[in-house]
Amino acid sequence: MTDAGAATAALIALESRRVASLRMRLLEQHSFWGYLLVQVELIPSLDLPAIAATDCVKRIWYNPLRTQSLTLKQLGFVLAHEVGHHIYATLDRSRGRDRHLWNQATDYAINRIVASIEDPAGGWRGGKLYDPPDNILLDKRFDGMIAERIYDVLAAESGAKSGTPEPVDVPLGDGVVLPGVPDHGGGIDVHLPDSRTPAEREALGDRIRAAVEHWRQNDERGALPDFVTRHFAGQRPKVPWQQVFRAFVSQARSREEYDPRRPNRRWLEAGTVLPSRGGESIGLVVVALDTSGSMTPQLLASFCAEIAALSREVEDLRLIVCDSVIHQTLTLDQLGPWLAARRAKGGGGTSHLPVFKWIAEQRLDVDVFVGLTDLYSVFPARKPAFPVLWVVPAKHGGAPFGRVVVGGS
Numbered sequence: 289m290t291d292a293g294a295a296t297a298a299l300i301a302l303e304s305r306r307v308a309s310l311r312m313r314l315l316e317q318h319s320f321w322g323y324l325l326v327q328v329e330l331i332p333s334l335d336l337p338a339i340a341a342t343d344c345v346k347r348i349w350y351n352p353l354r355t356q357s358l359t360l361k362q363l364g365f366v367l368a369h370e371v372g373h374h375i376y377a378t379l380d381r382s383r384g385r386d387r388h389l390w391n392q393a394t395d396y397a398i399n400r401i402v403a404s405i406e407d408p409a410g411g412w413r414g415g416k417l418y419d420p421p422d423n424i425l426l427d428k429r430f431d432g433m434i435a436e437r438i439y440d441v442l443a444a445e446s447g448a449k450s451g452t453p454e455p456v457d458v459p460l461g462d463g464v465v466l467p468g469v470p471d472h473g474g475g476i477d478v479h480l481p482d483s484r485t486p487a488e489r490e491a492l493g494d495r496i497r498a499a500v501e502h503w504r505q506n507d508e509r510g511a512l513p514d515f516v517t518r519h520f521a522g523q524r525p526k527v528p529w530q531q532v533f534r535a536f537v538s539q540a541r542s543r544e545e546y547d548p549r550r551p552n553r554r555w556l557e558a559g560t561v562l563p564s565r566g567g568e569s570i571g572l573v574v575v576a577l578d579t580s581g582s583m584t585p586q587l588l589a590s591f592c593a594e595i596a597a598l599s600r601e602v603e604d605l606r607l608i609v610c611d612s613v614i615h616q617t618l619t620l621d622q623l624g625p626w627l628a629a630r631r632a633k634g635g636g637g638t639s640h641l642p643v644f645k646w647i648a649e650q651r652l653d654v655d656v657f658v659g660l661t662d663l664y665s666v667f668p669a670r671k672p673a674f675p676v677l678w679v680v681p682a683k684h685g686g687a688p689f690g691r692v693v694v695g696g697s
Contacts, residue, residue, distance in 0.1 A: 300332050303352035310364045317408050317417065318510025320503040324371050327495055335459040339421070340477040342370040344379050345488045349460060358421055365402055365418035369476055372398035374492060376515055378435065379482040385439055389446060391472035391479045393439035395425040399476075400433075405511050424475035434515075505691050572604045574654050576643045578661035579634025580611040587681055591660040592627055594679075599623050606652065612637040614646055638665040644672060663687055 307330050315322030329347045336351040339358075348370045355363055373379075378394040403426060405417040420426050430438050458466040458478055469478050484492075496516065503512055575595055579588065599605055599620060607623055609616040615633035618626055640659065647654060654674040663678060663685035676690030684694070 296334070299352050299356060300334075303332060303350070303355050304330075306355070306360060306363060307350070307367070310360065310367055314364065314368070318405065319506040319508075320499050320510060320512050320516070321368060321371060321405075322510070323499040323502040324374060324495065325367060327499075328371070328374075330367075331461060333459060333461055336478075337456045337458065337471075338476065338478045340366050340370050341458060341460075341480055342373050342477070343480055343484070344373050344377075344482075345484055345492060359419060361417075361419040362421045365420050366476055368402045368405070368418060369395075369398055372402060373479075375496060375513060376435070377492075378479075379484070380489070381435065382482075386443070386446075388472055389442045390435070390439055392425055392474065393435045393442055394479075395472070395474040395476070396427060396430045396438050396442075397433065397435040399424055399426045400428075400430055401513060408510065421476065425473075505693065572606070572653055572655050573598065573602050574606045574608065574647060574652065574657045576608040576610060576640065576657070576659045576661070577632065578611065578638055578659070578665070579609055579615065579632045580638035580662075580664075581635045582638070582662050582664055583634075587662075588632060591679070592632075595623070595660075596627050599627075608643050608646065609633060610640070610643050611635065612639045612642075614642045617646065638662075640665050640667050644668050647672075657690075659690075663692075 311322070311325050311330075313322075314325055327346070328342075331347060331349045332352050333349045334351060334353055336349055336354075338351065339354045340348060340350045342348045348367065350366070355366070358366065373394070376394065376398060378390075378398075381394075382390045399420065402418060403416060403420055407415055407417045430441075433441075454471065456469055456471050456478060458469045458480065460466065466480060469480060471478060500512070500516060503509070575598070577588075577591060577595070595607065602620070605620045605623065607616075607618040607626075608614060609618070609632055611634040613636075616626070638661070640661075643659075647657075654672075657672065657674055657676045659676065659678045661678060661680060662683070663680050665685070667688045671689035678687050678690050678692045680692055680694055682694060684692075
């Protein structure tokens with residue numbers, strides 16, 4: 289590799305680490321916004337003629353040559369701005385308006401919202417969460433105004449202005465170039481033409497509903513935009529429960545020891561950002577599978593499929609198969625043959641007392657516990673010291689501690 293190539297690779301790696309840090313910071317401080325940012329693919333593109341771009345579906349491109357000059361808080365503003373285009377469905381709402389003015393109007397609206405996000409107590413040094421970059425479309429006169437109203441103002445003023453920026457070609461990697469994309473002069477990004485399918489639009493709505501659910505299950509931590517409150521907050525997510533399951537595991541298993549500035553490289557290469565614990569260890573996940581008589585074969589099959597998916601992603605896992613007694617405990621190495629055979633013993637009553645007793649006796653350093661159960665069970669009187677997630681079917685009992693995710697059937 290040439291010196292120039294090595295320098296470019298080092299720059300991309302540095303900016304990827306900064307982006308990863310911001311992902312985890314936003315997930316911790318503002319669970320709704322952070323959930324959406326974690327769900328998208330972040331792609332470095334050295335030829336991008338702007339700081340960033342998004343397809344308003346599942347990808348955000350950023351140019352490391354431009355982001356390197358931004359502070360971490362300014363880079364956070366850029367990423368939140370791109371997520372804002374997803375939240376506010378800016379492509380769907382254009383409705384035949386002049387594209388140049390509409391692009392400006394949406395940027396003015398989104399920038400005012402991002403600029404108003406508060407830095408929570410215990411976060412960065414007070415005030416607003418992010419700093420706006422220089423020369424962006426940010427005007428206090430548009431406070432509280434939706435993009436449609438801002439567009440009307442801009443349209444009324446447009447007669448006094450002449451000309452628009454020249455269109456630009458937008459390279460998106462893998463030889464894909466979008467020619468002649470209008471440059472609205474927003475200072476942050478270029479707005480890509482709408483090429484989404486109806487299925488992708490529906491998936492985006494589901495993702496926003498899932499983000500609202502994630503916000504609810506994380507004690508409503510952080511800001512929920514008014515637009516989302518009006519259009520999504522009363523709806524339950526239609527996404528598979530496994531997404532919420534994985535989001536909880538991703539966030540909780542490293543506990544307070546994570547270093548958000550050093551994402552786990554193994555997960556980063558797979559397109560998911562997780563913090564590392566002083567090194568590259570992901571931590572121990574303990575999964576308790578309820579095999580009592582009330583668990584249907586369909587529900588057990590669904591739970592086993594998720595266990596199989598999780599087992600391919602973690603470095604250490606223990607599976608406890610239990611109804612009112614423990615029938616089996618399996619390590620990660622033993623899990624594959626067991627899942628292939630899927631001969632889960634059980635069928636009796638349900639008690640989680642043996643599960644938590646076994647964990648204590650084994651002196652396991654548990655990062656997160658996941659109980660796959662209908663919650664018609666007996667539980668310890670005291671909450672364990674590690675995070676607990678219960679994944680349950682629609683009809684289920686109550687949990688004395690931990691978080692509950694409704695899933696299965």
